[in-house]
Amino acid sequence: MPDPHQLAHDAGRRGELPIEETERLIAADKVEGTGVYDRDGHSLGTVSTVMIDKLTGKVAYAVMSFGGFLGLGERYHPLPWRTLTYDTRLGGFVVDITKDQLEAAPSYVAADSPWSDPQFGRSVYDYYNVPWYF
Numbered sequence: 001m002p003d004p005h006q007l008a009h010d011a012g013r014r015g016e017l018p019i020e021e022t023e024r025l026i027a028a029d030k031v032e033g034t035g036v037y038d039r040d041g042h043s044l045g046t047v048s049t050v051m052i053d054k055l056t057g058k059v060a061y062a063v064m065s066f067g068g069f070l071g072l073g074e075r076y077h078p079l080p081w082r083t084l085t086y087d088t089r090l091g092g093f094v095v096d097i098t099k100d101q102l103e104a105a106p107s108y109v110a111a112d113s114p115w116s117d118p119q120f121g122r123s124v125y126d127y128y129n130v131p132w133y134f
Contacts (some may be wrong), residue, residue, distance in 0.1 A: 028052075028128070035092030036064050044102060047093070048076060051083065051115075062093065065104060075107040078121075080130045097128070 028050055036044045045066040053060045061078040084093040097105070106114075106124045114120040125132050 035090065036062070036079070037087070037090055037092055037094050038098060039094060039096050041090060041094075042099075044095070044097075044099065045077070051078065051082075055118065060121070066107070075109060077102060077105055078105045078124045078130050080125050082130050083128050 018122070031050055033049050034047045036047060038044055045064045047062045048065045049063050050059050051061040051063060052058070059081040062081060062084055064077045064079055066075050066077050079095055085095075085097050086092075087094045105127050106120065108114045122132060
């Protein structure tokens with residue numbers, strides 16, 4: 001196994017930002033592309049991005065891409081961060097929701113911009129029965 005300190009040192013020499021993943025911390029760019037699974041371990045999609053609240057600094061949502069083929073028909077489902085649990089065995093996040101529940105959840109397509117409406121975020125938290133994060 002490579003020495004993490006040597007990897008960080010080498011990254012710094014190349015002008016890259018050395019970021020070590022720890023048991024509790026992960027860089028946002030490493031979250032993107034991580035798989036999301038249902039409680040039975042079936043793949044639901046992947047994390048496209050995370051949304052961070054500017055005022056609190058807390059991750060509010062993981063936006064998961066779901067469905068579609070080659071980018072066509074793909075929908076984006078914001079999941080309240082608190083609904084995700086990282087599973088080291090799967091190497092991804094587990095959410096306690098079925099595919100049918102996910103299909104009925106608040107979502108949007110790439111051309112939409114629902115974030116300008118504060119009610120959209122609240123509807124996501126309401127749908128997953130999670131207390132609003134503020």
